[in-house]
Amino acid sequence: MTVVPQSGAGPAAQGGGGNASSLYDVLELILDRGLVIDVFARVSLVGIEILKIDVRVVVASVDTYLRFAEAVNRLDLESGRKAPAQLPEVVGGLTEGGARGKTKGALSGAVEAVTDTFSESFRRGRGKDRDREEAAAESADADRRRPVRRAPPPTDDDVRVPVDEDTRPARRVHRRRDG
Amino acid sequence: MAVYVYGITAAEPPPALDGAHGVGDPPRPLRTVAGGSLDAVVSDAPEELRAGRRDVRAHQDVLDRLSDHGGVLPLRFGTLAPDDEAVRRTLQERAPGYRERLAALDGCAEYHLRASHRPEKPTAAEEGARRDSLAAEVTAALGPLARESRSSDPTGEDVLNVSFLVAQDEQPAFLDREARLAVEHGASAFRFRLHGPLPPYSFV
Structure with missing residues (x-):
C-alpha cells in the first residue's frame, strides 16, 4: 500500500508506503467495497455493514483505533441490512470442516465498526440501550437481526482506558446458530 | 473445507503464488482455483478471521500483488466460499461479466x-x-x-x-x-x- 506524500500536508500525512495510517484510511475500501459475490458468504457481514468512523484521536493503527473506540464504548454494530441468509449454512460447513471449538473465532473479530456520534445518538433514541456484555450474550439470531450495542458518549477519562486486544471477551460475540 | 477468496484475475500465466500467504494466524498459503479461463486466488479459511490489522493488511497485500500481476477484481474483505468446487463453478457461470469488468479495469x-x-x-x-x-x-x-x-x-x-x-x-x-x-x-x-x-x- 502506498501513501503518496502530500507536500502541502502536515507531518501526520507523510510517511512511506504501507504504514499504519494508510491502512486506516483505506480500511473503509477494504471492508465496504470490493466485489461481493452473492453465492458466497461474507464473514464480516455478520454485524458490519457500514463502517463509519469518527476520528477524535490521531490514529496510530487500525487496531489502536479500534481499541480506542471500544474503550470509549463507541463501537457500534450496524445491523446488516443485507445480512446474508446463506451464511449460517456456510458457517455450519466451516464448523463441520474441523474448526469445531474454535469456530466462534471465525465470526468474532469482525465486529469493529464505529459510528459517528450524531447518527449514533439519533439511532440510540430508537434502539435499546444495552451493555455490550449483554449484547454479547444475546442469542445469535437476535444479535444478527439487530446487534445494537449502545453506550453513553465518551468522556476524556474513557479515552485513556487501555484495552488489551486479546482480553476482550465482549467482542467475541457468538453468532453461531447451532451454538 | 471453506476457502477465503481474495480476488479474481485473468492474468496469463496465472500469478505464481509459491510461498505467498494470506489471512490467518499462521497465515494460510495462497493458491489459485481455475474456472471459466479465470483464476480465483484463495486460501483455506482461517479458524479466526478478524477485521483488525493483521487480516485486513494480509487481504490488501494479496490484492496489491495481484494488481501488479496483470490486474484483479478485488473481493470484499471476508468472503468465504464453501469449497474450491463452489469457487470453480461460480467462475465458470459468471466468467463473461467478470472478464468484461477486468477488461475495463485493465491497466x-x-x-x-x-x-x-x-x-x-x-x-x-x-x-x-x-x-x-x-x-x-x-x-x-x-x-x-x-x-x-x-x-x-x-x-x-x-x-x-x-x-x-x-x-x-x-x-x-x-x-x-x-x-x-x-x-x-x-x-x-x-x-x-x-x-x-x-x-x-x-x-x-
Whole structure:
C-alpha cells in the first residue's frame, strides 16, 4: 500500500508506503467495497455493514483505533441490512470442516465498526440501550437481526482506558446458530 | 473445507503464488482455483478471521500483488466460499461479466483521496460552503484525468472522500495535478491524503 506524500500536508500525512495510517484510511475500501459475490458468504457481514468512523484521536493503527473506540464504548454494530441468509449454512460447513471449538473465532473479530456520534445518538433514541456484555450474550439470531450495542458518549477519562486486544471477551460475540 | 477468496484475475500465466500467504494466524498459503479461463486466488479459511490489522493488511497485500500481476477484481474483505468446487463453478457461470469488468479495469488503479480541515475549525456554515466548493474543485480538476470516480460522504473530521480510477498512462498527470491541489489547499484550509495505487475496490 502506498501513501503518496502530500507536500502541502502536515507531518501526520507523510510517511512511506504501507504504514499504519494508510491502512486506516483505506480500511473503509477494504471492508465496504470490493466485489461481493452473492453465492458466497461474507464473514464480516455478520454485524458490519457500514463502517463509519469518527476520528477524535490521531490514529496510530487500525487496531489502536479500534481499541480506542471500544474503550470509549463507541463501537457500534450496524445491523446488516443485507445480512446474508446463506451464511449460517456456510458457517455450519466451516464448523463441520474441523474448526469445531474454535469456530466462534471465525465470526468474532469482525465486529469493529464505529459510528459517528450524531447518527449514533439519533439511532440510540430508537434502539435499546444495552451493555455490550449483554449484547454479547444475546442469542445469535437476535444479535444478527439487530446487534445494537449502545453506550453513553465518551468522556476524556474513557479515552485513556487501555484495552488489551486479546482480553476482550465482549467482542467475541457468538453468532453461531447451532451454538 | 471453506476457502477465503481474495480476488479474481485473468492474468496469463496465472500469478505464481509459491510461498505467498494470506489471512490467518499462521497465515494460510495462497493458491489459485481455475474456472471459466479465470483464476480465483484463495486460501483455506482461517479458524479466526478478524477485521483488525493483521487480516485486513494480509487481504490488501494479496490484492496489491495481484494488481501488479496483470490486474484483479478485488473481493470484499471476508468472503468465504464453501469449497474450491463452489469457487470453480461460480467462475465458470459468471466468467463473461467478470472478464468484461477486468477488461475495463485493465491497466488502471484506484487512487483514494481524502481531505480534512486543518485544526482551526470554521463555523458549520463556513464548513459546509467550503466542503462543497472543495469537492467541486477537486472533481473538476481530477475527474478529466480519471476513467471513473466515486464519492462518498466523508466521515469524522474529513470533508472529502473520493476515489478515482486512473489509467496507467494518466497517472503521472493525475499525481501532478493532485499534488498541486494539495499544495494550494494545504497552505490554507485543508490537508489532503492520497492513497494509491490501490486495487480497484471502488470500481468493481
